[in-house]
Amino acid sequence: AQSVAQPEDQVNVAEGNPLTVKCTYSVSGNPYLFWYVQYPNRGLQFLLKYITGDNLVKGSYGFEAEFNKSQTSFHLKKPSALVSDSALYFCAVRDRGNAGNMLTFGGGTRLMVKP
Amino acid sequence: KAGVTQTPRYLIKTRGQQVTLSCSPISGHRSVSWYQQTPGQGLQFLFEYFSETQRNKGNFPGRFSGRQFSNSRSEMNVSTLELGDSALYLCASSYLGQRGETQYFGPGTRLLVL
Numbered sequence: 001a002q003s004v005a006q007p008e009d010q011v012n013v014a015e016g017n018p019l020t021v022k023c024t025y026s027v028s029g030n031p032y033l034f035w036y037v038q039y040p041n042r043g044l045q046f047l048l049k050y051i052t053g054d055n056l057v058k059g060s061y062g063f064e065a066e067f068n069k070s071q072t073s074f075h076l077k078k079p080s081a082l083v084s085d086s087a088l089y090f091c092a093v094r095d096r097g098n099a100g101n102m103l104t105f106g107g108g109t110r111l112m113v114k115p
Numbered sequence: 116k117a118g119v120t121q122t123p124r125y126l127i128k129t130r131g132q133q134v135t136l137s138c139s140p141i142s143g144h145r146s147v148s149w150y151q152q153t154p155g156q157g158l159q160f161l162f163e164y165f166s167e168t169q170r171n172k173g174n175f176p177g178r179f180s181g182r183q184f185s186n187s188r189s190e191m192n193v194s195t196l197e198l199g200d201s202a203l204y205l206c207a208s209s210y211l212g213q214r215g216e217t218q219y220f221g222p223g224t225r226l227l228v229l
Contacts, residue, residue, distance in 0.1 A: 092158075
């Protein structure tokens with residue numbers, strides 16, 4: 001079975017400061033890893049994904065994430081936070097060995113960026 | 116390209132009724148997945164359809180069903196609604212649903228069961 005943990009329900013950061021949203025995963029094989037963001041009353045917007053190759057993945061809106069196989073982590077980062085980054089962030093995993101397209105999501109982390 | 120569209124956006128039903136939600140994937144996408152989002156359980160996978168066949172199913176009761184049409188549009192149906200079915204239902208599409216393809220989500224249908 002695959003699972004994702006986002007240990008922080010909320011992350012608070014001042015505008016202009018770097019931000020990190022944490023994610024750890026568990027799969028039986030090698031993972032595909034994703035980050036999505038959700039704004040109020042909206043669906044999920046894709047930010048970035050790790051498939052293979054370089055452990056540092058760059059995505060939309062200046063976000064990046066680092067895949068760490070030994071720590072089974074895929075933390076989301078941004079060098080300088082914006083107030084408009086305030087939203088709900090979800091990490092998701094898919095086991096490469098599984099057929100089909102089922103994503104398992106973490107519980108979400110609310111990011112609050114204060115001016 | 117137009118994104119994933121879902122109709123209706125909001126729905127109010129009473130216990131015991133049934134409901135049908137619709138999802139139109141991004142043009143050319145053949146895999147459609149459905150997820151339920153609630154404050155208590157978070158985002159949970161319902162099922163995935165590809166080429167009109169259910170390929171994966173999550174851990175939901177048989178009251179939850181779905182289908183996919185030849186144009187890849189998908190519907191999900193919930194029969195005998197319960198209060199706990201109140202949720203945001205999200206549809207996602209991808210080209211083939213293979214390997215590391217990205218799933219693109221629609222805006223969701225918010226269902227309230229009274």
